[in-house]
Amino acid sequence: MIQLERISRVYHVGDSEVHALRDVSLEIAGGEHLAIIGPSGSGKSTLMHILGCLDRPSSGSYRFGGREVGALSEEERSHLRQQEIGFVFQFFHLLPRLTAVGNVELPMLFAGVGRRERRRRATEALRAVGLEDRMEHRPDQLSGGQRQRVAIARAVVMEPSLLLADEPTGNLDRASAEEVMELLESMNREGRTLVVVTHDPEVAARARRIVRMSDGELQAEAAGDGT
Amino acid sequence: MNPLDVLRFGWGALSGHRLRTGLSVGGVAVGIAAVVALTALGEGARRYVVQEFTSLGSNLLIVIPGKVETTGTLPFGGVVHDLTVADARAIAQRLPEIVRTAPVAVATDLVQYRDRGRSVPILGTTGAYQFVRQVRVAAGRFLPPGSAQHGGSGIVLGPKVAAELFRGDNPLGKIVRVGPYRFRVIGVMAPKGRSLGFDFDDLVFIPVGTAMRIFNRSSLFRILCEVRTASDLGRAKRRVLSLLRERHRVDDVTVITQDAVLSAFSSILSALTLALVAIASVSLTVAGVGIMNVMLVSVTERRREIGLLKAVGATNGQVLVAFLTEATILSTAGGLAGLGLGLAAVRIFVHLYPGFPASPPAWSLAAALGTAVLVGTVFGVVPARRATRLDPVSALTGR
Ligand SMILES: Nc1ncnc2c1ncn2[C@@H]1O[C@H](COP(=O)(O)OP(=O)(O)OP(=O)(O)O)[C@@H](O)[C@H]1O
Numbered sequence A: 001m002i003q004l005e006r007i008s009r010v011y012h013v014g015d016s017e018v019h020a021l022r023d024v025s026l027e028i029a030g031g032e033h034l035a036i037i038g039p040s041g042s043g044k045s046t047l048m049h050i051l052g053c054l055d056r057p058s059s060g061s062y063r064f065g066g067r068e069v070g071a072l073s074e075e076e077r078s079h080l081r082q083q084e085i086g087f088v089f090q091f092f093h094l095l096p097r098l099t100a101v102g103n104v105e106l107p108m109l110f111a112g113v114g115r116r117e118r119r120r121r122a123t124e125a126l127r128a129v130g131l132e133d134r135m136e137h138r139p140d141q142l143s144g145g146q147r148q149r150v151a152i153a154r155a156v157v158m159e160p161s162l163l164l165a166d167e168p169t170g171n172l173d174r175a176s177a178e179e180v181m182e183l184l185e186s187m188n189r190e191g192r193t194l195v196v197v198t199h200d201p202e203v204a205a206r207a208r209r210i211v212r213m214s215d216g217e218l219q220a221e222a223a224g225d226g227t
Numbered sequence B: 001m002n003p004l005d006v007l008r009f010g011w012g013a014l015s016g017h018r019l020r021t022g023l024s025v026g027g028v029a030v031g032i033a034a035v036v037a038l039t040a041l042g043e044g045a046r047r048y049v050v051q052e053f054t055s056l057g058s059n060l061l062i063v064i065p066g067k068v069e070t071t072g073t074l075p076f077g078g079v080v081h082d083l084t085v086a087d088a089r090a091i092a093q094r095l096p097e098i099v100r101t102a103p104v105a106v107a108t109d110l111v112q113y114r115d116r117g118r119s120v121p122i123l124g125t126t127g128a129y130q131f132v133r134q135v136r137v138a139a140g141r142f143l144p145p146g147s148a149q150h151g152g153s154g155i156v157l158g159p160k161v162a163a164e165l166f167r168g169d170n171p172l173g174k175i176v177r178v179g180p181y182r183f184r185v186i187g188v189m190a191p192k193g194r195s196l197g198f199d200f201d202d203l204v205f206i207p208v209g210t211a212m213r214i215f216n217r218s219s220l221f222r223i224l225c226e227v228r229t230a231s232d233l234g235r236a237k238r239r240v241l242s243l244l245r246e247r248h249r250v251d252d253v254t255v256i257t258q259d260a261v262l263s264a265f266s267s268i269l270s271a272l273t274l275a276l277v278a279i280a281s282v283s284l285t286v287a288g289v290g291i292m293n294v295m296l297v298s299v300t301e302r303r304r305e306i307g308l309l310k311a312v313g314a315t316n317g318q319v320l321v322a323f324l325t326e327a328t329i330l331s332t333a334g335g336l337a338g339l340g341l342g343l344a345a346v347r348i349f350v351h352l353y354p355g356f357p358a359s360p361p362a363w364s365l366a367a368a369l370g371t372a373v374l375v376g377t378v379f380g381v382v383p384a385r386r387a388t389r390l391d392p393v394s395a396l397t398g399r
């Protein structure tokens, strides 16, 4: 499903260059559950942003579903994000002025889904993450775990094939983290490819496959418990 | 993306900042209200003048001594002949298009009754004036139709003069003095009010011949000619000119029609209205800059939101439209509020000055609202483009 070939990402800071990614090559098959671990600053988020078509590599080739992403126009990449990719962030990134259901509807708004249909699908997605009784709550009326569940509902409401979670449990306590990982894994079991960046070895160990990054390079691969 | 959804989304974002939204809406509202109120006043002034002129009678020719060239000067070395009572009589008798003429001589002097006096305009004219200018007497009668020289010592008082000098006594038959000359009051005019800044109630009429003699005038101030029908106006004007050219052996008078004066005034006042609008537009520009400022702040504050919108698949075009819509909502709301405010101000004004027909023309309402909408869109472009250009990753991570 995903092929990365010798991907590099260089930031220019003043006169110096920061190599956030160096020659990263990686294949991810459809339906996989992959964990990315590594120390802070090793390039995990940078890699996620490139996988999610939010950022462009400085060099190298990224193929998504057989299509070369680098050749796509800005508009086509937006479309890809909209239809194929769901993001879950460490800091949730919910819009504070919208209710839970409003936040979940957001991707459908830009996809031009009708009002009724939006409401129906958002409700369904919130039910799937166990928040049917919190639909009209705004983010500040929800706990961290609940917020992240809203974010997951938002990420999957467009039925994407790829789910990217950058430290989804980084701001949560054990119990909430457990719930969130359960949810993400259930989405994975439905056939969505799941990529999770984490600092937490326990979270990483749940993946079937673990890649370690260090200083912008892919270090080693290991098999996880795959539970 | 459905336009209604965009509106709702923008509205949601704006209602989160009531004060800020209110202030920028208020800025536009004041600008639009100013446009509406000022056009209403300008238009009112125009209508007022038109009304006043039409009330004077539309089939009127006015003959003025002296040739008013387009350059406004007399022909070099030209002689200006006196405009005489005989000229007035000749016009009335020889031109079939003219029903009657009223010669007019004017001076200002003290009119006295016993120990009371009042300095007023004194119009020397004939009985024809009453019909040409459609004035009515309240008591007694107007000047007599007139003898050959239009002499005599009858005087007709304007109602204000009568009230001032006689304080409720019956003035008819009483003797008043104008300078050293004695006149007998033969009539008092009905109130007519002010017209074009001239108070028709505060003057007196005496026979034109007498007026020219006692004020030592050789030329009339003007001759008023009543034309049979308004459609004869153009021809009558030409014939009056040629008749007087024949009599004076030179082109030395000017004939103006009510229409010409009216359209000149009307276009001056329209220009005035436009100037007022232009001034008001300055405040709209200020309001537009205000919207731009608010939207720029908003874009800066909402970097994460913009990043998120892009992450969930909003295209650059959609982000642009969303932010432009917000700016346009601000200005449109301001426009609507401004219309309400402006109309209310006009109402209050009309309430205070009922005689002044202030009312904004329909085109100005439409233009004001249109401008308001445009202001938001135009001044929203820069902030919206800034939102569009944001790199989603740095927006999301707050870098
Ligand atoms: N916009 C940027 N400009 C300059 N340098 C950047 C920028 N974004 C990232 N970097 C650098 O790229 C490297 C990788 O950053 P990245 O955010 O991918 O790390 P990370 O593995 O996600 O770290 P963490 O675990 O702390 O989130 C870091 O050294 C970082 O300083």
Ligand SMILES: [Mg+2]
Binding pocket: A044, A045, A046, A166
């Ligand atoms: Mg990171």
